[in-house]
Amino acid sequence: MSAVTAGRRTGTQLTFRQKLSNFDYKFSPYLYVAPFFILFALLGAFPIIYTVNVSLYDWDLLKGQGDFIGFENYLTTLQDPFFWNAFGNTISIFLLSAVPQLVMATIIAAVLDQAIRASTFWRMSVLLPYIAAPVAVAVIFTQVFNQFGGPITGLTELMGLEPIRWGYDPFPAHIAIATMVNWRWTGYNALILLAAMQAIPRDMYESAALDGAGRIRRFWSITIPMIRPTMIFVIITATIGGLQIFTEPKLFDGQSNGGANRQFQTIVLYLYEMAFPRRDFGRAAATAWILFLIIVLIGLINYAISRTIASQDISRVRTPKRAALTANGVRR
Amino acid sequence: MTSTITRPPVAPTRPLGREERRRKARFYDRPGWLSYALLVVFFIAAVFPLWWSFVMASRQASDINAVPPVVIPGPNFIENVLKAFATVDFAKALLNSLIISGAIAVAVVFFSTLAGFAFAKLKFRGRNPLMVTVIATMAIPTQLGIIPLFMLVSELKLANSLWAVIIPGLVSAFGVFFMRQYLVDTIPDELIEAARMDGASMWGTFWHVAIPAARPAMAVLGLFMFMAAWTDFLWPLLVLGPKNPSVQTALAALNASGGHTPDYSMVLAGAIISIVPLLILFLFAGKQLIAGIMSGAVKG
Numbered sequence: 001m002s003a004v005t006a007g008r009r010t011g012t013q014l015t016f017r018q019k020l021s022n023f024d025y026k027f028s029p030y031l032y033v034a035p036f037f038i039l040f041a042l043l044g045a046f047p048i049i050y051t052v053n054v055s056l057y058d059w060d061l062l063k064g065q066g067d068f069i070g071f072e073n074y075l076t077t078l079q080d081p082f083f084w085n086a087f088g089n090t091i092s093i094f095l096l097s098a099v100p101q102l103v104m105a106t107i108i109a110a111v112l113d114q115a116i117r118a119s120t121f122w123r124m125s126v127l128l129p130y131i132a133a134p135v136a137v138a139v140i141f142t143q144v145f146n147q148f149g150g151p152i153t154g155l156t157e158l159m160g161l162e163p164i165r166w167g168y169d170p171f172p173a174h175i176a177i178a179t180m181v182n183w184r185w186t187g188y189n190a191l192i193l194l195a196a197m198q199a200i201p202r203d204m205y206e207s208a209a210l211d212g213a214g215r216i217r218r219f220w221s222i223t224i225p226m227i228r229p230t231m232i233f234v235i236i237t238a239t240i241g242g243l244q245i246f247t248e249p250k251l252f253d254g255q256s257n258g259g260a261n262r263q264f265q266t267i268v269l270y271l272y273e274m275a276f277p278r279r280d281f282g283r284a285a286a287t288a289w290i291l292f293l294i295i296v297l298i299g300l301i302n303y304a305i306s307r308t309i310a311s312q313d314i315s316r317v318r319t320p321k322r323a324a325l326t327a328n329g330v331r332r
Numbered sequence: 333m334t335s336t337i338t339r340p341p342v343a344p345t346r347p348l349g350r351e352e353r354r355r356k357a358r359f360y361d362r363p364g365w366l367s368y369a370l371l372v373v374f375f376i377a378a379v380f381p382l383w384w385s386f387v388m389a390s391r392q393a394s395d396i397n398a399v400p401p402v403v404i405p406g407p408n409f410i411e412n413v414l415k416a417f418a419t420v421d422f423a424k425a426l427l428n429s430l431i432i433s434g435a436i437a438v439a440v441v442f443f444s445t446l447a448g449f450a451f452a453k454l455k456f457r458g459r460n461p462l463m464v465t466v467i468a469t470m471a472i473p474t475q476l477g478i479i480p481l482f483m484l485v486s487e488l489k490l491a492n493s494l495w496a497v498i499i500p501g502l503v504s505a506f507g508v509f510f511m512r513q514y515l516v517d518t519i520p521d522e523l524i525e526a527a528r529m530d531g532a533s534m535w536g537t538f539w540h541v542a543i544p545a546a547r548p549a550m551a552v553l554g555l556f557m558f559m560a561a562w563t564d565f566l567w568p569l570l571v572l573g574p575k576n577p578s579v580q581t582a583l584a585a586l587n588a589s590g591g592h593t594p595d596y597s598m599v600l601a602g603a604i605i606s607i608v609p610l611l612i613l614f615l616f617a618g619k620q621l622i623a624g625i626m627s628g629a630v631k632g
Contacts, residue, residue, distance in 0.1 A: 021528070021531075021533075024533055024534050025454075025528070025534055026456070028450075028454070028534035028535065029450040029454040029455075029456035029459070029534075030456060032446045032447055032449065032450035032454075032538070033446075033447040033450050033451065033462060035443045035446065035447070035503065036443050036444070036446075036447045036466070036503045036505075036508055037462070037465075039443070039502050039503040040469060040503055040505065043481070043499065043500045043502070043503070044469060044472070044474055044477065044503075044505075045469075046477075046480070047476075047477025047478070047479075047480040047481040047484070048472065048474075048476045048477040048480075050477070050480040051476060051477055051479055051480055053480075054479055054480060054483075107370070108370075108374055111363070111367045111370050111371060112371075114363040114367060115363065116363055116367065116368075116371070120619065120622075122371050122374075122375070123622050124614075124618045124619075124622065125374070125375045125378055125379070126374055126375075126378060127614075127618070127621065127622060127625075128378045128379065128382070128614070129378050129381075129382075131559065131607065131610040131611060131613075131614045132382070132607050132610075133562065133563035133565070133579075133580055133583075133606060133607070133610075134563060134565060135563075135565050135580040135583050135584055135587075135606070136583060136603040136606050136607050137381075139583060139587050139599060139600070139602070139603045140381050140382070140384075140385045140600065140603050141381065142587075143385070143388065143396065143596055143599070143600060144381055144384065146396060146596075148397065149396035149397035149398075149596075150396055150401065151384055151401035154397075154398065154399045154400055154401040155400070155401065157399050158399060158400055183377070183378075183381065187374075187378065188625060191622060191625045191626055192625060192626070194626065195625070195626035195627070198626075240471070240473060244473055244475055246565075246566050247565045247566065251584060251587060254584070254587050254588040255588070255591070255592065268475065268566075272566075275479055275482070276570070281479050281483070284479050285479045285480075288475070288476050288477075288478075288479065289476070291476070292472075292473065292476050295473065
């Protein structure tokens with residue numbers, strides 16, 4: 001059977017082989033996407049939905065699942081000062097890590113966006129921290145921020161300053177934990193932003209240079225507006241990751257769950273404490289859902305803020321989309 | 333840095349020539365000494381913590397109190413590594429992590445290529461809504477489901493087994509999305525048509541057309557998945573006991589071994605041990621890793 005005639009045949013005259021082939025082409029795609037959806041339904045979606053069910057019951061350390069109590073776990077959690085303490089710590093650590101990280105990553109990306117010599121070497125060196133696992137990072141930085149010794153205390157001693165109590169005072173502890181996050185992720189995000197910068201057409205810079213815009217001006221008026229979508233993307237991933245921080249504070253003081261006075265207990269650590277030492281799965285599940293809503297909410301706030309910030313200087317740069325809008329404006 | 337080429341004097345009335353315009357525009361791309369100074373600072377910031385932990389791992393624990401801080405390696409590295417191996421079962425942990433990360437990387441790459449190929453190149457009813465579903469699940473933190481997942485593992489008597497870590501990692505929405513993005517532009521539609529004309533089955537087309545085309549992306553995705561599985565901590569901490577550790581839980585146990593004043597040198601030697609496998613991977617495949625991140629890879 002030649003391929004040429006196969007194309008011309010109508011549906012009624014198909015041979016068995018062609019029918020088989022059609023069947024194959026019609027149904028195979030479903031088979032190919034099925035493993036993902038089946039496994040995700042079992043291991044991703046089902047547990048998340050079942051979390052709601054868990055959160056509606058009373059749980060006991062010894063007896064396990066108890067009575068149905070509706071939304072009481074949510075109310076108890078929201079009235080728990082320790083929950084709000086964890087919430088405050090999480091936001092504090094998140095801001096201390098996200099903001100400097102983004103600024104630094106943008107600066108690194110802008111530097112690497114030039115015709116740098118040995119660019120592969122520099123790119124690898126900024127990415128190096130990314131290969132250290134959070135556990136290793138936490139172990140290393142716990143000693144870097146060791147208040148009885150270590151390089152930082154050594155330096156403050158050299159300068160004749162009072163030693164900073166990294167492990168005890170909330171704010172220094174937050175800085176130490178945020179530093180772990182920043183150290184690991186800054187280079188990674190810099191490379192994502194660098195990719196966005198390299199996609200900017202060079203002639204935009206060229207014409208701006210001819211119009212007499214200096215380096216700084218070009219950076220603010222071209223680079224920043226043009227990498228806005230990527231910037232939003234990086235902010236949102238940093239938010240999703242940052243609000244779920246667990247490993248670094250857990251290991252910063254391996255003996256407790258976030259410090260002797262919970263001074264750096266984060267939301268996921270609070271969840272962990274509810275679930276595993278206490279076996280109060282209902283409270284833990286309620287906390288998980290509350291955390292999810294917080295992530296969604298902060299993600300939306302982020303999105304709104306980054307849109308307004310990034311669009312402030314874009315009015316001068318006419319992207320093709322804008323130009324099209326104004327062109328259609330007459331017909332609207 | 334200024335150009336070494338001396339510029340001819342330009343009469344103010346004459347418009348810029350093409351050559352001069354190009355030279356002026358290239359000014360943006362010419363890094364000055366400040367750029368290199370910044371890069372050196374970033375380099376030191378990236379390397380110093382690792383270097384310092386190696387230095388500490390090669391000395392006595394008491395050297396942590398040295399003023400000024402130590403920066404030169406000492407003679408005790410091997411001794412500290414042996415101490416770490418004697419305190420926690422690092423040999424088993426390394427083997428376990430290798431099995432877990434390898435299995436997860438292979439499974440995710442295979443399932444993602446399969447689904448990514450279907451989403452990128454095959455037409456079937458419901459394709460777009462299904463793809464939107466995949467993208468939506470990317471944004472959901474899977475940690476949200478750890479409590480029921482943990483109950484499930486206890487229920488199935490899987491606690492302390494590597495399966496408890498491998499099974500939840502078998503598929504990744506990000507992986508599917510990543511492979512789809514790559515294959516959409518890589519495989520021409522004509523190629524699939526041609527394979528069909530030649531009488532290839534769908535599976536044959538996948539095997540002989542999609543897999544060879546997807547190979548570079550498969551390598552990058554595999555690399556990312558391996559690293560993500562290797563560095564994961566919360567889930568292995570919950571389901572793997574001290575007798576069957578992953579590298580990360582072993583290191584955490586080592587860190588907790590001495591109460592509030594652990595043997596710093598031994599703990600940091602353990603941290604170095606846990607980093608070395610990925611460091612080797614990074615030296616061999618760093619370029620692919622960078623290419624993967626710059627092609628729009630995200631935190632998996």
